[in-house]
Amino acid sequence: MSGTRAPLRYLILIGAGFVMLYPLLWMLGGAFKPNAEIFQSIGLFPAHPTLEGFTRGWRTGTEFSFATYLANTFRIVIPKVILTVVSSVLVAYGFTRFNVRGSRVLFALLIATVLLPKSVLLIPQYLMFREFGWLDTFLPLYVPSAFATDGFFVFMLVQFLRSVPPEMEEAAVMDGCNSFQVLVHVVLPVILPAVISVALFQFMWTMNDFLGPLIYVSSVEHYPAALALKLSIDVTESTAWNEILAMSTIALLPSVLVFFLAQKYFVEGATAGSVKG
Amino acid sequence: MSSRVSRRWFLGALPATVLARRAIGQAPVELRMSWWGGNDVHGALLATLRKFEARYPHIRVKGEYTGWVGHLERLTTQIAGRTAPDLMQVNWNWLVLFSRDGRGFQDLGTLTDRVDLGQFDDDALATCTMAGRVNALPVAMTARLFYFNASTFARARLTLPRSWDELFAAGPEFRRRLGDGFFPLDLIFPDAVALCRAWIVQRSGLPLIDERNRRLNASAADLHEFAEVYHRLVQSHVIPTARERASYGNVQQQEMRPWIDGRYAGTYMWTSAVGKSADTLSAGQQVALAPYPLRPEAKDAGLLYRPAMTFAINARTAHPDESARLLDFLLNDPDAVLAMGLRRGLPASRKAVGILRERGLVRGLALEAAEQIAALPNCVRESPYYEHARVRDGFNDILELLAYGRIDVAEAGRRLGEDIPAILERSIRT
Numbered sequence: 001m002s003g004t005r006a007p008l009r010y011l012i013l014i015g016a017g018f019v020m021l022y023p024l025l026w027m028l029g030g031a032f033k034p035n036a037e038i039f040q041s042i043g044l045f046p047a048h049p050t051l052e053g054f055t056r057g058w059r060t061g062t063e064f065s066f067a068t069y070l071a072n073t074f075r076i077v078i079p080k081v082i083l084t085v086v087s088s089v090l091v092a093y094g095f096t097r098f099n100v101r102g103s104r105v106l107f108a109l110l111i112a113t114v115l116l117p118k119s120v121l122l123i124p125q126y127l128m129f130r131e132f133g134w135l136d137t138f139l140p141l142y143v144p145s146a147f148a149t150d151g152f153f154v155f156m157l158v159q160f161l162r163s164v165p166p167e168m169e170e171a172a173v174m175d176g177c178n179s180f181q182v183l184v185h186v187v188l189p190v191i192l193p194a195v196i197s198v199a200l201f202q203f204m205w206t207m208n209d210f211l212g213p214l215i216y217v218s219s220v221e222h223y224p225a226a227l228a229l230k231l232s233i234d235v236t237e238s239t240a241w242n243e244i245l246a247m248s249t250i251a252l253l254p255s256v257l258v259f260f261l262a263q264k265y266f267v268e269g270a271t272a273g274s275v276k277g
Numbered sequence: 278m279s280s281r282v283s284r285r286w287f288l289g290a291l292p293a294t295v296l297a298r299r300a301i302g303q304a305p306v307e308l309r310m311s312w313w314g315g316n317d318v319h320g321a322l323l324a325t326l327r328k329f330e331a332r333y334p335h336i337r338v339k340g341e342y343t344g345w346v347g348h349l350e351r352l353t354t355q356i357a358g359r360t361a362p363d364l365m366q367v368n369w370n371w372l373v374l375f376s377r378d379g380r381g382f383q384d385l386g387t388l389t390d391r392v393d394l395g396q397f398d399d400d401a402l403a404t405c406t407m408a409g410r411v412n413a414l415p416v417a418m419t420a421r422l423f424y425f426n427a428s429t430f431a432r433a434r435l436t437l438p439r440s441w442d443e444l445f446a447a448g449p450e451f452r453r454r455l456g457d458g459f460f461p462l463d464l465i466f467p468d469a470v471a472l473c474r475a476w477i478v479q480r481s482g483l484p485l486i487d488e489r490n491r492r493l494n495a496s497a498a499d500l501h502e503f504a505e506v507y508h509r510l511v512q513s514h515v516i517p518t519a520r521e522r523a524s525y526g527n528v529q530q531q532e533m534r535p536w537i538d539g540r541y542a543g544t545y546m547w548t549s550a551v552g553k554s555a556d557t558l559s560a561g562q563q564v565a566l567a568p569y570p571l572r573p574e575a576k577d578a579g580l581l582y583r584p585a586m587t588f589a590i591n592a593r594t595a596h597p598d599e600s601a602r603l604l605d606f607l608l609n610d611p612d613a614v615l616a617m618g619l620r621r622g623l624p625a626s627r628k629a630v631g632i633l634r635e636r637g638l639v640r641g642l643a644l645e646a647a648e649q650i651a652a653l654p655n656c657v658r659e660s661p662y663y664e665h666a667r668v669r670d671g672f673n674d675i676l677e678l679l680a681y682g683r684i685d686v687a688e689a690g691r692r693l694g695e696d697i698p699a700i701l702e703r704s705i706r707t
Contacts, residue, residue, distance in 0.1 A: 036557075036559070038627070039532050039534065039537050040534070040538075061315070061316025063323060121281070122354060122356055123357050123358070126354045126358045127358055130359075130360060132360050135360060152475040184392065214347045214350065214351050216352050217342045218309075218311075220341065228344050231316075231342070232319075233312050234315035234344060234345050235345045236547070236621070237315030238315075238552070238557055239315065254478075
């Protein structure tokens with residue numbers, strides 16, 4: 001019975017998957033189309049395939065090639081992901097395993113920052129970084145992450161840690177571990193899936209962040225890819241979409257690659273805490 | 278002895294060094310300039326900046342450019358943080374956001390030895406003057422005009438409409454001769470608001486927005502008519518219904534399939550931006566400028582004549598002189614003018630137009646548009662608050678409700694009279 005149903009189920013799933021992936025596939029196809037063809041055909045396959053989008057897009061309409069912008073992206077993403085992971089794990093560990101007076105209030109405050117709209121902080125933070133002399137550098141984009149400012153990640157890790165029984169840690173303390181050793185040798189291996197989820201989320205969000213670099217980075221040579229992709233889109237000029245699609249495809253590759261490499265852990269981490277084990 | 282030699286050396290060397298300094302140039306200056314644009318504009322402006330640096334070797338200019346999206350947010354933080362560039366491209370309606378009292382930008386009237394203001398019409402300068410101070414210079418002046426797809430009109434065996442009546446009559450003809458999917462005009466909501474505004478302004482001869490009293494220069498009957506014009510355009514098949522437009526997705530007008538293949542055969546477009554509409558048409562089709570429709574009693578064409586964009590100098594710049602020199606170079610120098618060409622519409626500077634004309638570069642739609650604007654009654658200067666984001670959204674929302682049949686014409690007219698002045702009260706701060 002189930003044997004006859006399985007093909008049907010797969011057919012439906014493949015169909016739905018195809019619909020969901022269609023925009024992505026269309027982007028890939030569009031990257032190889034001449035610009036005029038993009039608006040006129042909804043089909044995936046270019047009628048007159050060309051690499052023009054890639055060559056011209058890579059050169060960009062600016063003084064720098066797209067390689068500069070991709071490199072800038074990584075100069076932001078890599079430190080930010082590392083700082084986020086380290087700081088969020090430490091803070092989450094502190095909230096779940098230590099009874100500090102007022103920690104409930106502090107945790108509530110942390111959650112409140114998640115709900116605070118980012119635009120409210122824009123100008124005060126800008127003024128602060130100006131006083132630090134950090135404008136037009138990458139520092140405002142990743143240094144705040146060293147202080148566990150992404151409340152969402154701390155919250156995620158706290159939820160995960162709460163579901164981990166403390167017995168193992170108690171045993172480690174009996175064996176002479178200090179609290180930092182407990183974190184590194186006992187807790188971290190257990191919460192690794194959640195840590196990888198944090199890293200992945202931060203990686204993808206930072207790759208796509210537009211407003212942060214837009215505000216803090218004023219020199220074109222420091223623009224990351226997310227900003228560079230919109231450099232050629234104006235209201236009075238027609239846009240070379242094939243170049244933008246081609247460069248979007250390239251800019252997407254690192255995310256796709258990292259996601260596939262970490263997929264196993266990511267799925268585990270994202271659903272963590274949903275069923276208490 | 279040695280002291281005598283050194284004194285002689287000193288006396289001889291002093292004038293020599295002064296001369297040398299003058300020859301080499303003044304102390305080096307670095308300017309920052311920001312703008313938004315597309316690839317073409319970036320390329321042209323960067324090339325112009327290099328030429329400026331060659332002309333003034335002691336000045337270096339750093340271009341800080343972006344696309345259109347986010348530019349206002351970026352400029353707002355920079356101005357609030359006092360880190361704005363020395364020279365910046367500013368949209369006309371942003372002047373009221375950053376410089377209500379005219380002190381937000383340098384008063385160019387004090388820098389006339391560096392910038393040649395005489396190349397600009399008083400009219401154009403007036404649009405950039407805040408509280409008596411010339412805050413900016415227009416790169417180009419623009420207005421909304423009617424452009425049609427001449428190929429589709431030829432297929433329908435119709436001439437381009439020359440009056441409102443002919444425009445309204447073209448709708449049924451299009452349906453009869455070409456089919457239900459063909460329309461003589463396509464309007465997105467801001468275009469529709471502008472068209473209805475023109476209808477009202479043609480009779481009243483006053484700006485729609487009364488900035489001083491924070492209300493509309495329109496009676497309840499006028500506003501009823503405002504809504505009715507939109508309703509009539511849809512009813513008589515002049516423009517597609519909002520529902521039909523929405524079925525093509527949320528893409529820019531010039532990238533919509535019916536525009537590309539000629540089924541939507543017209544646009545009420547800025548003269549400075551019509552190039553993008555002409556660019557995307559499929560092969561063999563032509564965009565043509567139509568005569569501007571005037572009501573019989575029209576006192577003014579209701580053109581929304583305004584700067585397409587402006588350049589302004591930071592009020593806090595450390596180098597007002599050099600910035601002004603760069604501003605003048607960008608707008609009046611042959612090198613800069615020829616590099617930009619008509620990419621941003623016909624330049625507002627008389628000298629620039631002369632340079633382009635001399636080389637036979639002023640032609641086509643840009644020339645026709647300039648001639649049409651010059652020939653029309655064009656005295657009304659709309660308030661920049663007409664383009665304030667909240668006011669614009671207010672108008673759009675009401676027309677959208679009407680377009681989707683949520684409210685009728687009478688209700689739309691009533692809401693225009695109540696909601697818009699309420700928005701103006703909040704938006705116009707004195």
